[in-house]
Amino acid sequence: MEYGTGAIMAVPAHDERDYAFAKRFELPIKTVIAPAKGEVPEDEAFVPHSDDEVLVDSAQFSAMTSPEAKKAIVVWLESRERGRPAVSFRLRDWLLSRQRYWGCPIPILYCEECGLVPVPEEDLPVLLPEVEEYVPKGRSPLGAAEDWVATTCPKCGGPARRETDTMDTFVDSSWYFLRYCDPRNDGAPFDRGMVDYWLPVNQYIGGIEHAILHLLYARFFTKVMYDLGIVGFQEPFARLFNQGMLHYLGAKMSKSKGNVIAPDEMVERYGAEAVRLYVLYMGPAEDDKEWQDAGIEGMFRFLGRLWRLGLEVVEAGPAEGEPAGPLVRKAHETIAKVSDDIERRFQFNTPIAAVIELVNDTYTAKDDPEQAAAVRFATETAVSLIQPYVPHIAEELWQRLGQEQLWKTSWPEADPALLERETFELVVQVNGRVRGRAEVPAGLADDELIARAKELPRVAAYLDGKEVKNAIVVPGRLVNLVV
Ligand code: ZN
Numbered sequence: 001m002e003y004g005t006g007a008i009m010a011v012p013a014h015d016e017r018d019y020a021f022a023k024r025f026e027l028p029i030k031t032v033i034a035p036a037k038g039e040v041p042e043d044e045a046f047v048p049h050s051d052d053e054v055l056v057d058s059a060q061f062s063a064m065t066s067p068e069a070k071k072a073i074v075v076w077l078e079s080r081e082r083g084r085p086a087v088s089f090r091l092r093d094w095l096l097s098r099q100r101y102w103g104c105p106i107p108i109l110y111c112e113e114c115g116l117v118p119v120p121e122e123d124l125p126v127l128l129p130e131v132e133e134y135v136p137k138g139r140s141p142l143g144a145a146e147d148w149v150a151t152t153c154p155k156c157g158g159p160a161r162r163e164t165d166t167m168d169t170f171v172d173s174s175w176y177f178l179r180y181c182d183p184r185n186d187g188a189p190f191d192r193g194m195v196d197y198w199l200p201v202n203q204y205i206g207g208i209e210h211a212i213l214h215l216l217y218a219r220f221f222t223k224v225m226y227d228l229g230i231v232g233f234q235e236p237f238a239r240l241f242n243q244g245m246l247h248y249l250g251a252k253m254s255k256s257k258g259n260v261i262a263p264d265e266m267v268e269r270y271g272a273e274a275v276r277l278y279v280l281y282m283g284p285a286e287d288d289k290e291w292q293d294a295g296i297e298g299m300f301r302f303l304g305r306l307w308r309l310g311l312e313v314v315e316a317g318p319a320e321g322e323p324a325g326p327l328v329r330k331a332h333e334t335i336a337k338v339s340d341d342i343e344r345r346f347q348f349n350t351p352i353a354a355v356i357e358l359v360n361d362t363y364t365a366k367d368d369p370e371q372a373a374a375v376r377f378a379t380e381t382a383v384s385l386i387q388p389y390v391p392h393i394a395e396e397l398w399q400r401l402g403q404e405q406l407w408k409t410s411w412p413e414a415d416p417a418l419l420e421r422e423t424f425e426l427v428v429q430v431n432g433r434v435r436g437r438a439e440v441p442a443g444l445a446d447d448e449l450i451a452r453a454k455e456l457p458r459v460a461a462y463l464d465g466k467e468v469k470n471a472i473v474v475p476g477r478l479v480n481l482v483v
Pocket residue numbers: 111112113114115153154155156157158
């Protein structure tokens with residue numbers, strides 16, 4: 001078991017599992033942390049960790065915030081020679097060389113006179129030789145390329161032999177993105193000015209399996225290169241996002257299990273745009289999701305409905321008057337939501353739901369001549385908001401609606417005057433962990449906020465019918481339900 005500094009304070013009152021364990025075996029529970037703005041809870045209550053917690057009943061560390069206390073406790077331990085601060089990394093040694101053909105040659109020569117000799121810089125890179133047989137047979141496949149292996153020592157001019165192992169692919173994957181910034185450079189792997197201009201990467205998107213090794217090594221390489229003065233930044237990736245995995249028939253898709261959805265077949269049947277839209281609609285991009293055949297049908301039908309709506313608006317021709325009324329307000333609310341979800345929240349499923357809602361409302365109003373201008377405005381708004389997901393359909397509709405080049409048109413902007421209903425995003429925690437978020441009107445009373453928090457489906461699932469013992473409300477921000 002590993003203990004971080006957090007473990008110092010993880011007595012049973014403040015760790016979910018320890019708390020449950022202590023309750024089950026009737027062990028004494030001692031509260032040593034209180035929420036900064038909250039009351040010191042009653043004895044034996046569970047107090048989840050929070051950003052602004054303070055220590056209580058902790059001798060000289062009482063009234064310190066957790067970050068202050070962590071430092072002070074380490075200093076105190078050190079002064080008594082009972083411990084010292086340390087940073088733990090999970091970077092492990094990794095074997096660099098492999099007896100494989102596919103990898104970068106290691107630029108080292110063996111000379112009988114001089115021993116190990118690095119290949120001089122002007123002779124880099126060492127390129128792989130052409131070989132007949134790629135399969136290793138007790139030695140590296142490069143060993144068979146005699147003409148390549150036998151070379152001359154750059155130091156003494158005598159005979160030398162090349163290293164026949166190649167580097168593991170992790171070596172390349174730790175810094176290939178630097179080369180991407182300067183791919184045609186013949187004189188060096190990359191020019192520092194180029195990599196400093198383009199990097200670090202603003203947004204890294206990758207599967208969670210990359211988080212452990214590739215990202216760790218890429219960061220390590222970058223830090224070493226920074227120390228060597230080769231690059232001007234210490235972190236290669238400014239922001240990381242791990243997307244979830246697709247499941248089908250209750251399991252991770254895999255060829256051996258035979259539960260694979262072939263994208264080509266789906267594209268053949270529904271079109272690439274419906275498939276793309278459905279994949280993005282299935283759930284938050286970071287969650288694992290289950291492919292549902294009915295779901296793709298639903299997206300296909302929605303696109304049909306949007307298409308028919310667009311054609312009816314085209315048929316009706318230009319509308320008289322200024323667009324106004326509830327449908328226009330709805331369109332502006334949708335613009336605000338879609339923009340915020342995509343740009344700030346990195347949420348791609350909820351914008352689709354918002355556009356579907358807008359299209360449904362517009363569809364209901366389409367036969368009302370009074371609302372013709374609003375219907376046209378709402379339809380055009382829906383088309384431009386769905387464009388990042390289904391660019392071909394959106395472009396085609398946009399042109400039929402008498403406009404040009406949607407891909408060059410500015411993203412729509414919500415009129416703040418029409419967003420009269422002031423809202424905020426309520427963060428809902430259960431036992432101190434974020435379990436849901438909801439857009440709620442500003443100015444609701446605490447008990448109304450608590451009621452809305454409990455209603456969220458994900459939150460309800462975590463509550464699982466259990467009695468809420470305490471609810472902490474931070475106005476305008478969050479509700480923490482303690483069960
Ligand atoms: Zn030599």
